[in-house]
Amino acid sequence: MSEFNRYGIKIEKLKLKDIEILRKWRNNPKISSLMLSQNGEYITKEQQLKWYDSIKDKTDAxxxxxxxxxxxxxxxxxxxxxxxxxxxxxxxxxxxQMDQARITFGAYCAVYDMAFEILGLEQLKAYSKLENKRAIRMARLLNFQTTHTDNQCIYFELDKDDYYQMRNSLIAKLGLS
Structure with missing residues (x-):
């Protein structure tokens, strides 16, 4: 699948042309400090390219x-x-300048629709640093269920049926189609 469109959102596979904007986002202190894999460390162009080369042929991601x-x-x-x-x-x-709520929820719904409908997934297992209050709030809004916590993270699961129950009411409230 090279492209998926829904709710005014277009999803495309990550391409080489995209990695510089992604690196800029990942180097933003507000974002990088909340990422377990990065933990606030600066990513160079060379590191980003090496990362991209390492993920291109992955079969489990x-x-x-x-x-x-x-x-x-x-x-x-x-x-x-x-x-x-x-x-x-x-x-x-x-x-x-964009409608942040509609785009945020539209993006999550489009990506999760793709995951369940196109990729054939049945369940998502997520985690977030405890200090990432926005991610925790979003997980709960999207109907993820808390499974456990440790001293660094909170862990969630989202089953396909629970997702669609939430999604149908959410898209109706937001007028997404």
Whole structure:
């Protein structure tokens, strides 16, 4: 699948042309400090290219960019894909002049629709640093269920049926179609 469109959101596989904007987002202190894998460390162009080269042929992970009207507004990935389950990750950077709520929820719904309908996933297992209040709030709004916490993270699961129950009411409230 090279492109998926829904709710005014276009999802495309991550391409070489996208990695510099992704690197800029990942180097933003507000974003990098909340990422377990990065933990606030600066990523050089060379490191980003090496990372991109290392993920291109992975069979257990998929990486996507999210666009609205050809403007990049986010990045999503599914990692550790096995047994119809994956671990999602995302970065959303929506310009202030855009409808942030509609785009945020539209992006999540489009990506998760793609995960369940096109990729054939049945469950998502997510985690967030405890201080990432926005991600925790979003997980709960999207109907993820808390499974446990440790001293650094909170862990969630989202089953396909629970997602669609939430999604149908959410898209109706937001007028997404």
């Amino acid at each position: 998929l990486y996507y960019m999210v666009f609205v009207d050809e403007i990049a507004v986010g990045y999503f990935c599914f990692q550790q894909i096995a047994n119809k389950c994956a671990v999602p990750g995302e970065i959303l950077v929506i310009p202030s």
